[in-house]
Amino acid sequence: MLSTNPFVQVFALDFSRAFDTIRHATLMDKMTQLELPDQTYNWIKDFFNDRSHCTKYSGKISTCAIIQAHVMQGSGLGPATFVTAADLKPVHRSNKVVKFADDTYMIVPADNSETSVTELSHVNDWAERNNLRLNWR
Secondary structure, rough: OOOOOOEEEEEOEEOOOHHOOHHHHHHHHOOOOOOOHHHHHHHHHHOOOOOOEEOOOEEEOOEEEEEEEEEOOOOOHHHHHHHHHHHOOOOOOOOOEEEEEEEEEEEEEEEEEEHHHHHHHHEEEEEEEEEEEEOOO
């Protein structure tokens, strides 16, 4: 982009607690759009199905709560589960979205600088639909 533009705008997008808020149902819906072998899809679905958590403190154990949104960040599946972001695309064709796990960047060339607000609004709307919150700092 810099070879054809005097500058580019790079917006580093930070989603608050991204790994904690990924809905399992949304994740699985988006995974159906991928060309995964059935065994792989079923293994991942089984991994997220019927997850629960309880806490032990001072010898007492809390009741278990069903978990419907969360991905272990340090797990092998953590970064891969950000296929939830696969459908996040720029509004304007010559702008770019670069993603790795929960790190996302919007790149807008000088020629499109007037589209920055539209692009950021689009990302925010997408985040809300996907149970994510964009940190605005």
